[in-house]
Amino acid sequence: MDIKKGVSPIIVFVLFILVWQLVPIHPLVLPKPYTVFLRVVTDISNGILVGETIVTLQEILLGFAISSVLAVLIGILVGEFDFLKNAIYPYLIAIQATPVMTIAPIIILIFGYGIMSKVVIGGLISFFPILTNVVNGLNSVDKELLELIKSFRASRFKVLTKVKLPCALPYIFTGLETSSVICVVGVIFGEFLGSSSGLGNYIVAKQFNLDSSAIFSAVVILTLIGMLMFFSIRLIHKKVTFWEGK
Amino acid sequence: MEGEKHPINKKLAVATFCILALIIGGVFYYVYYMPRSVTSINVAFDWFIYGKFAMFYPAQQFGWYKDVGLDVTFLPGAGSADNVKRLLNGEVQFAFVDGIQIVVAKTLGVNLTAVGAYHDKNPVVVYAWNWTGVKEPKDLDGKTIITAMGGDENAMLPIFLKKQNVTDYTINTVDFPTQLNGFISNATGYGIIATYVTVLPNIEASGVHPNIIWLADYGLDVYSNVITCRTDYLKAHSDIVAKFVNVTYRSVKWSLQHQAQAFNIFMTWNPSIANDTATRSVETGQFNVGIELINTTIAQQHTYGYMTLIKWEDTSNMVYYSNMISAPLTVDQVQSLYTNQYLP
Numbered sequence: 001m002d003i004k005k006g007v008s009p010i011i012v013f014v015l016f017i018l019v020w021q022l023v024p025i026h027p028l029v030l031p032k033p034y035t036v037f038l039r040v041v042t043d044i045s046n047g048i049l050v051g052e053t054i055v056t057l058q059e060i061l062l063g064f065a066i067s068s069v070l071a072v073l074i075g076i077l078v079g080e081f082d083f084l085k086n087a088i089y090p091y092l093i094a095i096q097a098t099p100v101m102t103i104a105p106i107i108i109l110i111f112g113y114g115i116m117s118k119v120v121i122g123g124l125i126s127f128f129p130i131l132t133n134v135v136n137g138l139n140s141v142d143k144e145l146l147e148l149i150k151s152f153r154a155s156r157f158k159v160l161t162k163v164k165l166p167c168a169l170p171y172i173f174t175g176l177e178t179s180s181v182i183c184v185v186g187v188i189f190g191e192f193l194g195s196s197s198g199l200g201n202y203i204v205a206k207q208f209n210l211d212s213s214a215i216f217s218a219v220v221i222l223t224l225i226g227m228l229m230f231f232s233i234r235l236i237h238k239k240v241t242f243w244e245g246k
Numbered sequence: 247m248e249g250e251k252h253p254i255n256k257k258l259a260v261a262t263f264c265i266l267a268l269i270i271g272g273v274f275y276y277v278y279y280m281p282r283s284v285t286s287i288n289v290a291f292d293w294f295i296y297g298k299f300a301m302f303y304p305a306q307q308f309g310w311y312k313d314v315g316l317d318v319t320f321l322p323g324a325g326s327a328d329n330v331k332r333l334l335n336g337e338v339q340f341a342f343v344d345g346i347q348i349v350v351a352k353t354l355g356v357n358l359t360a361v362g363a364y365h366d367k368n369p370v371v372v373y374a375w376n377w378t379g380v381k382e383p384k385d386l387d388g389k390t391i392i393t394a395m396g397g398d399e400n401a402m403l404p405i406f407l408k409k410q411n412v413t414d415y416t417i418n419t420v421d422f423p424t425q426l427n428g429f430i431s432n433a434t435g436y437g438i439i440a441t442y443v444t445v446l447p448n449i450e451a452s453g454v455h456p457n458i459i460w461l462a463d464y465g466l467d468v469y470s471n472v473i474t475c476r477t478d479y480l481k482a483h484s485d486i487v488a489k490f491v492n493v494t495y496r497s498v499k500w501s502l503q504h505q506a507q508a509f510n511i512f513m514t515w516n517p518s519i520a521n522d523t524a525t526r527s528v529e530t531g532q533f534n535v536g537i538e539l540i541n542t543t544i545a546q547q548h549t550y551g552y553m554t555l556i557k558w559e560d561t562s563n564m565v566y567y568s569n570m571i572s573a574p575l576t577v578d579q580v581q582s583l584y585t586n587q588y589l590p
Contacts, residue, residue: 026334028356105424109433113418192395194420201419204395207327209570210350 031213039213040220053221055198056187059115060225063122064183068176071127075134079168080160085135096128101189108194118190118198125186126179133175137168170244173237180229184222285486286317290329292342292471294322296519297532298444300512301540304504305497307511314489325396326471333358333476339483340490344398345469345561346570348583353571357477360584361491362551365470366542369444369535370399373429373456375437381457383410383464390436391415392429394422398470399440401568406466430454443539447531451524468561469553470539472584480585491551491588498550499590502541509533553584 020033027035043049078085078092104121111117141164149163191200199218206214238244291299302320305311311318321338323329329341330351340361348358372391374380380389386407393399400419407415418436420428426445428434430452449456461467473494480487501508509530513521519529544552558580566574575583 026331026356028351028354029331029335105421105427108420108424109428109431113420192421194395194418194424196417196419201395204419205400208347208396208400210327210330210347210354210356 028210028212031216035213036216036220039217043214043217049199049202049217049221052197052199052202052218053225055115056191056200056222057225059118059187059190059198060122060183060229062115063119063187064126064180064229066119067123067127067179067183068130070123071130071175071179072134072172075131075172076138076160076165078131079135079138079164080156089135092128092131095124100125100186104190104193108190113194113196117194118187121190121193122183122187125189126183129178129182130172130175133171133178134168137171138164140171141167169241170237173233173241176233177230177237180233181226184226184229188222284312284315284317286319287340287486287490288319288321288338289490290321290323290332290338290341292323292326292329292344295320295516296444297447297509297512297529298536300509300529300533301498301501301536302494303497303512303515304500304508305493306515310493310496311490314493316486316489316493318490326398327396329474330356330358333474339479339486340473340475342471343474345472345558345583346398346401346565348469348472348474349562349565349575350570352575352579352583357582358474359477359480359582360469360472360474360553361480361487361588362473362495362586363469363471363540363545363553364473364536364551365539366545366552367539368398368402368460368462368467368470369442369539370397370402370440370461370470371443371446372403372438372440372459372461373446373449374459375429375432375454375456378437378457380438380459383407383412383459386410386412386415386438388414389416389438390418392418392420392425392434392436392439394425394439394441395419397422397441399442401570402461402466402468402564403440405564405567406461406464409466410464429456444532444535446535447528450531451528466564467557468564469557472553473551477582484588488588492590495549495551495590498540502537502550505533505537548586549589551589552586555581558583 017033020030023030031039040049074088074092078089100121107120107124108117111120145163145167146159149159154162187198188200188203191198192204195201199222203215203218206212206218289302299320306318323332323342326342326344326347329338329343330347332338333341333343334356342364343358343360345360348360351358372380372383372386374385378385378389380386383406391403393403400417403417407413418434422441425439425441426448429437429439430449443458443460446458473491475487512533513519513526513529519525540550544554555577559577562575562580562583565571
């Protein structure tokens with residue numbers, strides 16, 4: 001069973017590469033997978049992509065970390081206090097409904113061309129999925145369980161830390177997993193809009209130079225970063241919420 | 247026998263009449279009603295459709311493309327590099343491509359041919375708010391300049407500054423709308439951008455009247471927008487290329503002679519462009535800038551769209567000096583980048 005589980009993604013990957021290899025599109029538009037592979041190896045070994053990757057990775061990690069902490073804290077407050085939920089939740093939804101892409105140029109102008117504007121865009125775009133999952137998680141606790149712990153005269157803080165948060169953890173981790181990938185997209189979009197370094201900046205520069213294999217090598221790195229973020233959080237998720245699925 | 251009708255001759259006469267009538271009718275139908283074989287071609291502008299492209303539309307309005315058997319569709323674009331890809335995947339047969347990308351493509355084994363210049367004068371300029379004190383290139387020393395990502399100015403500006411002995415400068419790159427809005431609103435705090443002269447009407451419409459430094463006026467005049475097709479397409483369909491280029495530049499010439507009419511035709515063909523006074527003013531400004539870029543001394547000496555070997559060599563050398571290619575193109579390679587053969 002486990003072997004089957006491990007083999008199926010490999011089969012899909014091989015099929016994907018095969019189709020990519022066989023698609024009759026000019027290599028300047030869509031370079032062949034082997035060319036991209038060689039380019040990734042070359043660009044990493046000569047250090048070109050390393051510097052750009054470090055910049056982008058800093059922005060992603062910082063944006064994701066800040067957004068996660070804020071989303072969990074605000075989510076707990078909104079989930080715990082009804083008056084706060086009534087007061088600010090509609091506005092949080094309004095922020096989410098506003099396409100970040102449209103306000104991103106303003107963010108660039110306010111926070112400048114450096115790392116901070118990308119952190120803000122990445123953070124903003126990844127904030128809401130975590131927040132909604134925190135609120136949903138806190139509201140999903142079994143009412144009988146809540147009644148039971150309250151009958152022991154547990155304080156509000158105890159209820160939150162001993163019952164609500166542990167019950168909400170699977171939800172919170174699902175939000176974190178989704179946001180970790182979205183954050184990569186946000187940061188790259190920010191780099192497209194205004195930057196002097198990072199993988200997004202590298203892609204735009206290479207687009208101008210018609211260097212398609214370089215563009216795709218950066219895309220491969222970004223995909224790997226996104227996957228690494230996602231699976232790292234999933235691993236932590238499984239370790240922390242070990243009771244899930246049992 | 248006299249007076250007797252000859253039945254065979256009568257039948258022959260009727261048959262002959264019918265055949266002649268059929269032939270004449272067929273010829274008449276063919277000449278006036280038979281649909282001619284029409285070749286559909288797509289042309290990609292380098293940006294959304296705005297006043298700069300007005301000179302193409304008289305040919306549509308007066309049916310000049312149709313007269314030569316072409317059904318032409320103009321499409322908006324997303325920049326010169328993107329247009330190279332659209333040419334390669336066959337989505338368009340002609341596209342606005344910058345000289346820089348044609349040179350780079352050549353070194354990558356992609357053969358494109360410029361069939362006519364649209365910007366004979368290079369449109370890259372440096373705009374500076376008055377408060378910056380920047381009026382000429384040397385004033386840029388110690389300044390920060392905002393450029394647009396993926397724009398020609400990123401390649402041209404460092405070379406321009408070096409030529410002008412300006413060594414202490416910073417370049418910040420942003421996307422185009424951010425660059426323009428930042429400059430107009432003065433939000434960047436730097437007050438200096440390098441971009442295209444075609445946006446001057448937009449800047450002036452916002453009430454900002456910046457100082458302008460043309461890079462071309464200081465010796466860096468390389469090919470920008472040229473009408474381009476794939477070299478293999480040119481070889482296989484030289485008749486279509488000849489028809490398209492000839493009619494297009496006839497349209498350009500007519501537009502320059504009848505500017506107000508040409509602009510009105512453009513607005514008629516593009517109803518999505520608002521027809522209010524402010525928008526018309528900006529679009530007219532862009533049309534006038536377009537005229538300035540195409541109606542140069544070289545064009546007046548030869549013909550509109552005419553390209554020179556010297557300027558293509560300058561373009562190739564500029565690309566080399568900006569480290570976009572590892573070696574300059576040979577003269578033969580440069581000559582293969584363009585042709586004036588199809589211009590009227």
